[in-house]
Amino acid sequence: MGDVVNSSDYDGELLSKGLKELVESTNKKFSKDILSPLTITLGDEFQGVLNSVSTGIDLLFHLEEELLITEPDFKLHYVLLLGEIETEINPDIAYEMMGKGLTEARKMLSSKKRNRKRFRFKLQNKEQTEQLSNLFEVLDTIILNWKKEDYPLILDMINNDNNSEVGDLHDKNRDQIWKRRKTLMINEYNLLKDFIKTYIK
Secondary structure, eight states: OEEETTGGGSOHHHHHHHHHHHHHHHHHHTTTTEEEEEEEEETTEEEEEESOHHHHHHHHHHHHHHHHHHOOSOOEEEEEEOOOOOSOOOSSOSOSOOOHHHHHHHHHHHOOOTTOOSEEEEOSSHHHHHHHHHHHHHHHHHHTTOOGGGHHHHHHHHHOOOHHHHHHHHTOOHHHHHHHHHHTTHHHHHHHHHHHHHHHO
């Protein structure tokens, strides 16, 4: 499940359009791994059912990096929970399902604590849950320091470790890209991303 951080601060029409496009692109990319597609349940919230925790991690990274492409002003809160669904899973839309897992995920998402983290997890293994939460807290510290005007550059640096090639795309030389990569902690982001994906498998 997920929702928009401080959704009341944004233009409702633009927010709805941006979130809808994000959800649609994610459902398309992960169609083989989604049991019930991401569905916008309220204006600023969505939920879905996936085939594994590993898919959930991949989906979180996709959503965050997709936001670098679309460049909206909003950020998202997420809840990734491994829990029971007692009714039949709806393969067409994430509605009309019931279970302890969904109830608990909804409760976690609805928590409005001042210091609530953007990424929240609950798996069967308590230690793994805590480790995953800690890793994403460090990751989010990096992400929240990125500025919107740098998003295209950041995405290219995430996906390409060749500074000369990235520089050609942004009219910068290799040394300039190297400095930006260091300042924006792109290597640290990628190291954490690779570790998390390996750890959760």
